[in-house]
Amino acid sequence: MTANSQNLPRKQLSLRQQDRRTAWLLVLPALAVILGVTLWPIIYTFILSFFQAPTGINQVRTFVGLGNYLEMVKDPTFWETIGRTMYFTVASVGVEMILGMAVALLIHSHPWGWKFLRFSLIIPWAMPTIVNGAMWRWIYSADFGALNGLLSQLGLIKHYIPWLSLPNLAMPLVILADVWHMMPFVALILQAALATLPVELDEAAAVDGANAFQRFLKITLPLLRPAILVALIARTVDAFRVFDIVYVLTNGGPANKTLTITFLTYLNSFPWGKQGIGASLSFLISIFTISMALLFIRFLYRPEENQ
Amino acid sequence: MKTRKLLRKLPLFLLTLPVLFFIYFPILWLFSASLSNQVDLFALPMHWIPLHPTLKNYLDIIFPSLASNSVPRTFAVALLNSLKIASAVTIISLVIGSMAAYALARIPFKYSRGILLGIIATRMIPEVSLILPLFIIASSLQLINKPIILIVTYMSFALPFAIWMMVAFFQTVPVELEDAARIDGCSRLGILFRVVIPISVPGLVSTAMFIFLLAWDEFFYALIFTSTLASKTAPVALSEFVGRYAININGMMAGGILAALPPVILALAFQRYIVKGMTSGAVKG
Numbered sequence: 001m002t003a004n005s006q007n008l009p010r011k012q013l014s015l016r017q018q019d020r021r022t023a024w025l026l027v028l029p030a031l032a033v034i035l036g037v038t039l040w041p042i043i044y045t046f047i048l049s050f051f052q053a054p055t056g057i058n059q060v061r062t063f064v065g066l067g068n069y070l071e072m073v074k075d076p077t078f079w080e081t082i083g084r085t086m087y088f089t090v091a092s093v094g095v096e097m098i099l100g101m102a103v104a105l106l107i108h109s110h111p112w113g114w115k116f117l118r119f120s121l122i123i124p125w126a127m128p129t130i131v132n133g134a135m136w137r138w139i140y141s142a143d144f145g146a147l148n149g150l151l152s153q154l155g156l157i158k159h160y161i162p163w164l165s166l167p168n169l170a171m172p173l174v175i176l177a178d179v180w181h182m183m184p185f186v187a188l189i190l191q192a193a194l195a196t197l198p199v200e201l202d203e204a205a206a207v208d209g210a211n212a213f214q215r216f217l218k219i220t221l222p223l224l225r226p227a228i229l230v231a232l233i234a235r236t237v238d239a240f241r242v243f244d245i246v247y248v249l250t251n252g253g254p255a256n257k258t259l260t261i262t263f264l265t266y267l268n269s270f271p272w273g274k275q276g277i278g279a280s281l282s283f284l285i286s287i288f289t290i291s292m293a294l295l296f297i298r299f300l301y302r303p304e305e306n307q
Numbered sequence: 308m309k310t311r312k313l314l315r316k317l318p319l320f321l322l323t324l325p326v327l328f329f330i331y332f333p334i335l336w337l338f339s340a341s342l343s344n345q346v347d348l349f350a351l352p353m354h355w356i357p358l359h360p361t362l363k364n365y366l367d368i369i370f371p372s373l374a375s376n377s378v379p380r381t382f383a384v385a386l387l388n389s390l391k392i393a394s395a396v397t398i399i400s401l402v403i404g405s406m407a408a409y410a411l412a413r414i415p416f417k418y419s420r421g422i423l424l425g426i427i428a429t430r431m432i433p434e435v436s437l438i439l440p441l442f443i444i445a446s447s448l449q450l451i452n453k454p455i456i457l458i459v460t461y462m463s464f465a466l467p468f469a470i471w472m473m474v475a476f477f478q479t480v481p482v483e484l485e486d487a488a489r490i491d492g493c494s495r496l497g498i499l500f501r502v503v504i505p506i507s508v509p510g511l512v513s514t515a516m517f518i519f520l521l522a523w524d525e526f527f528y529a530l531i532f533t534s535t536l537a538s539k540t541a542p543v544a545l546s547e548f549v550g551r552y553a554i555n556i557n558g559m560m561a562g563g564i565l566a567a568l569p570p571v572i573l574a575l576a577f578q579r580y581i582v583k584g585m586t587s588g589a590v591k592g
Contacts, residue, residue: 018494018495019414019415019416019495020414020416020417022410022414022494022495022496023410023414023416023419024410024416026406026407026409026410026414026499027406027407027410027411027419027422029403029406029407030403030404030406030407030426030466030470031407031422033403033462033466034426034429034462034463034466034467036459037437037441037459037460037462037463038429038432038437038463039429040440041437041438041439041440041441042432042436042437044439044440044443045436045437045439045440048439048440055439055442056443056446057443057446057447058447103326106319106322106323106326109319111316111319111320111322111323112316112320112323113320113323114323117323117326117327119575119578120327120330120331121330122571122574122575122578122581123330123334123571123574123575124330124334125574126520126567126570126571126573126574126575127567127570127571128523128524128541128542128566128567128570129524129526129542130524130526130541130542130543130545130546130566131542131545131563131564131566131567133546133549134545134546134549134559134563135333135334135336135337135563136333137549138336138337138340138556138560139333139336143349144348144349144353146332146333146336146353149352149353149355152352153352180329180330180333184330185585188581188582188585189582189585191582192582192583192585237431241433241435243433243434243435243526243527244526244527244542247526247530247546248546248549262433262435262436265435265436266435266438266527269435269438269439270531275439278439279439281436282435282436282437282438282439283436285432285433285435285436286432286436286437289431289432289433289436290428290429290431290432292431293427293428293429293430293431293432294424294428296431297424297427297428
């Protein structure tokens with residue numbers, strides 16, 4: 001490229017121009033679609049957030065300035081919802097990371113049937129979220145649920161318990177269903193990363209007398225850092241926007257105990273018909289997720305020299 | 308030596324049992340319920356294995372004309388809708404996405420990195436926060452309850468995803484191959500279709516699988532945009548029956564299993580691609 005491009009400046013240039021034109025031609029359809037279904041809706045949402053109106057077309061819109069945002073932050077439900085979303089995110093991602101790491105290490109130690117275990121992990125992960133939610137709803141069912149059946153047959157409970165109606169248990173049970181669904185994702189990523197680690201370091205440390213726990217803490221864990229970050233950030237972004245499983249399992253109840261931020265946005269936008277509040281919440285969520293996404297990209301697309 | 312190995316292996320093996328129990332207990336219960344009749348399912352104390360196992364719940368869905376109530380009929384239509392929509396989304400996003408991905412991965416041009424990062428960032432935005440404008444536009448164009456509105460809106464997550472994954476695959480195609488074709492007088496598009504696409508088939512296949520899974524799984528847009536029996540997708544149909552006790556629950560369980568089968572079978576069949584896709588950022592949720 002260097003020597004030739006100086007000898008043949010005109011041809012090289014025209015080739016590059018041609019390239020550039022082809023590039024735009026190839027990118028344009030995708031850009032048009034993303035502009036239409038993502039960027040334009042974000043801008044439109046931002047505009048809608050300054051108006052008060054019932055949800056729908058051809059409704060009379062009243063300009064209220066920052067009124068929707070003020071109403072939103074004055075409502076204690078909003079702050080409770082943010083707290084609850086944090087609770088769901090931290091707890092579900094925390095449990096998924098720890099259990100996922102444990103299962104990954106278990107697979108990596110190659111017990112009998114480890115290939116079957118790895119194979120089995122794919123099933124919950126591939127299960128559609130709504131099927132997962134429906135399944136757990138019937139497991140938790142107060143009258144015929146498998147959880148009540150199991151616990152009572154083991155003699156642990158005397159009477160059937162209406163699990164999802166208990167205010168303090170509802171969220172942990174939603175988290176359990178999410179852990180069943182997504183822990184395998186973490187386990188599969190970490191197990192794949194473990195399989196690529198060099199064994200020499202670990203063996204050398206073992207010869208030097210380091211015990212298994214020390215080796216895990218000082219050698220395996222630092223080497224796994226990139227894979228852990230990928231799993232952690234991916235799960236966090238995803239858990240923050242939890243909607244489907246809440247919709248099927250609890251519908252936000254009992255007494256708002258499982259109401260998360262995306263669910264509150266949905267309720268305002270549609271069942272309650274408060275378009276302005278819904279738009280304000282939507283816009284906040286977009287800004288927040290884009291910032292999280294940029295964080296994600298920084299870790300994933302770090303320049304080579306930093307790796 | 309042998310006993311020592313056994314002593315080491317046995318506890319590890321025993322540790323796998325609770326994990327396997329955790330994974331399979333819900334699935335097996337779902338399966339067992341789908342094979343029960345209504346009376347057995349509601350009997351107390353509960354039976355783990357159906358007393359009178361029956362395939363009726365499945366047959367009702369597969370042959371909806373014979374079914375006596377509306378649940379299986381709805382499911383048959385919904386499963387077909389899901390299949391059509393997920394297939395269309397997969398094909399369209401794969402074509403448009405691969406074109407863009409090739410340009411972004413291989414042709415140096417102004418703003419290419421900014422465009423790529425921007426596209427990736429949009430993938431994280433939840434559907435909930437795009438829905439109001441999309442709903443207003445869809446209503447004014449009278450696209451509610453039409454499959455096309457789901458196909459178009461699903462692009463908001465399917466397309467960035469396709470671009471993201473295909474960029475990663477195209478970057479692994481050796482530049483020398485492209486240079487050789489170029490010297491032979493091949494144009495950029497010629498290189499893309501005759502050199503790059505043919506050797507990226509594994510990448511295309513695994514990307515297609517992930518997009519199909521994502522589109523099949525999608526719930527929120529379908530919930531907002533479909534309200535008629537004829538237009539609902541499988542997740543929406545399932546979610547509507549979940550809250551109603553009186554309705555045929557075992558039929559729903561069979562519906563749940565049938566809705567889970569296509570993605571689970573696909574994922575198991577393409578097992579070796581999955582982890583690679585996951586680590587390149589393919590997040591399904």
